[in-house]
Amino acid sequence: MLLIGNGRLVTRDNGRYIENGAVAIEGNLIVETGTTSELKRSYPKAEWIDADGGVIMPGLVNTHNHIYSAFARGLSIKGYNPHDFNDILEGMWWKIDRLLTKENDRLSAYAVYIDCIKNGVTTVFDHHASYYDIPGSLDTLADAAKELGVRTSLCYEVSDRDGAEKMQQAVLENARMIQRAATDESDMLKGMMGLHAAFTLSDETLALCKKHVPSTTGFHVHVAEGPGDQIDSLKKYGKRIVERLFETGVLGEKTLAIHCVHVSPAEMALLRETDTMVVHNPESNMGNAVGCGPVIRLFAEGILLGLGTDGYTNDMIESYKVGNIIHKHNLCDPTVAWAEIPAMLFENNPRIAGRFFNRPLGVLKAGAYADVIVTDYDPLTPMDGGNVNGHILFGMNGRSVVTTVCNGKVLMKDRKVLVADEKAVMQACRESSARLWQTING
Numbered sequence: 001m002l003l004i005g006n007g008r009l010v011t012r013d014n015g016r017y018i019e020n021g022a023v024a025i026e027g028n029l030i031v032e033t034g035t036t037s038e039l040k041r042s043y044p045k046a047e048w049i050d051a052d053g054g055v056i057m058p059g060l061v062n063t064h065n066h067i068y069s070a071f072a073r074g075l076s077i078k079g080y081n082p083h084d085f086n087d088i089l090e091g092m093w094w095k096i097d098r099l100l101t102k103e104n105d106r107l108s109a110y111a112v113y114i115d116c117i118k119n120g121v122t123t124v125f126d127h128h129a130s131y132y133d134i135p136g137s138l139d140t141l142a143d144a145a146k147e148l149g150v151r152t153s154l155c156y157e158v159s160d161r162d163g164a165e166k167m168q169q170a171v172l173e174n175a176r177m178i179q180r181a182a183t184d185e186s187d188m189l190k191g192m193m194g195l196h197a198a199f200t201l202s203d204e205t206l207a208l209c210k211k212h213v214p215s216t217t218g219f220h221v222h223v224a225e226g227p228g229d230q231i232d233s234l235k236k237y238g239k240r241i242v243e244r245l246f247e248t249g250v251l252g253e254k255t256l257a258i259h260c261v262h263v264s265p266a267e268m269a270l271l272r273e274t275d276t277m278v279v280h281n282p283e284s285n286m287g288n289a290v291g292c293g294p295v296i297r298l299f300a301e302g303i304l305l306g307l308g309t310d311g312y313t314n315d316m317i318e319s320y321k322v323g324n325i326i327h328k329h330n331l332c333d334p335t336v337a338w339a340e341i342p343a344m345l346f347e348n349n350p351r352i353a354g355r356f357f358n359r360p361l362g363v364l365k366a367g368a369y370a371d372v373i374v375t376d377y378d379p380l381t382p383m384d385g386g387n388v389n390g391h392i393l394f395g396m397n398g399r400s401v402v403t404t405v406c407n408g409k410v411l412m413k414d415r416k417v418l419v420a421d422e423k424a425v426m427q428a429c430r431e432s433s434a435r436l437w438q439t440i441n442g
């Protein structure tokens with residue numbers, strides 16, 4: 001039994017907020033929330049974590065990330081001078097993923113999952129690419145997540161860009177991971193069918209992917225990220241991307257459509273009718289200069305819209321901050337995004353996860369998974385159940401998180417990661433990434 005208390009308890013359970021609250025954990029589940037004094041009386045023998053007046057809240061969920069992008073930090077590629085998003089893919093990401101070894105994958109996974117723990121992110125939906133060495137690469141990620149105790153969904157990005165053999169290997173890699181996850185009783189691991197994007201996928205490839213997806217899961221695919229994806233679809237197939245994905249059976253309630261920056265009203269209607277989930281990645285969209293998607297409209301349409309980071313950061317609060325301002329700026333309307341972005345992060349990301357994982361996430365209530373974080377935030381203005389999000393938005397960031405618990409296990413306490421030798425991992429990452437950089441520029 002574990003008791004985390006003496007903090008401002010943000011339960012995300014119908015707005016319930018307790019000024020001096022606590023959460024009681026038994027095994028991997030939450031058994032009770034209440035005031036600190038109540039729960040201390042009820043569980044006098046429980047192991048005690050003192051939040052020291054900070055904020056206790058549910059672990060965060062990231063619905064789109066790329067572990068494989070980790071070793072790009074600080075990298076400068078000879079002759080790389082992109083003019084558009086396509087140049088960024090070809091000159092940077094595809095160049096890197098074609099050289100990634102298992103060792104690179106393993107260490108990137110350790111580094112990213114550790115960073116997630118440090119940012120209070122306890123569930124990560126990842127989209128992986130490592131075209132140099134495909135078979136078994138998802139297992140490498142899954143093993144790292146398991147060792148570190150982070151909940152994760154994995155997939156491999158199928159693409160025709162490196163030929164038929166690699167494409168087939170990628171499809172089978174997804175199929176294998178879907179199967180492994182289906183037999184994993186811990187409910188900490190899920191598999192999806194990863195797809196790169198419509199413009200690197202033929203109809204035949206999509207049909208092959210479709211054959212390998214059981215009804216228990218769906219696709220994780222980039223959709224209309226840059227304008228080029230949409231132009232390619234119209235040119236080659238005479239139809240828009242979402243229409244094509246609908247006809248090839250990719251859409252549905254278990255499918256994550258990432259970005260959807262360049263979608264028409266008819267495509268939005270198709271996403272809604274098929275109950276397809278969409279994930280917004282504000283920093284990535286700005287950084288790649290692909291445009292600002294119709295996120296506020298997609299939200300109003302009732303599409304289940306989540307918030308991701310696309311490898312830009314592992315800090316979901318940073319993504320929240322950028323999501324909060326990009327739409328105000330884009331629409332010249334200071335009233336938008338106050339409600340939508342926090343709803344995406346704190347309500348919809350857990351709902352998205354809930355379509356795959358068996359018990360509630362993102363909420364502190366009896367029966368939910370014990371994914372709990374503590375931040376060291378001390379509000380300088382009155383804080384209550386009604387203005388929690390304003391405090392998080394302007395007062396916290398990922399580094400405010402001091403303690404992270406996932407599935408009932410304490411992964412970080414007082415900023416110290418307990419499940420890995422962080423310094424040794426970073427040293428190994430620096431050596432491994434230096435070798436990768438040498439190969440890239442060699």
Ligand SMILES: [Zn+2]
Pocket residue numbers: 064065066127222258310
């Ligand atoms: Zn992405």
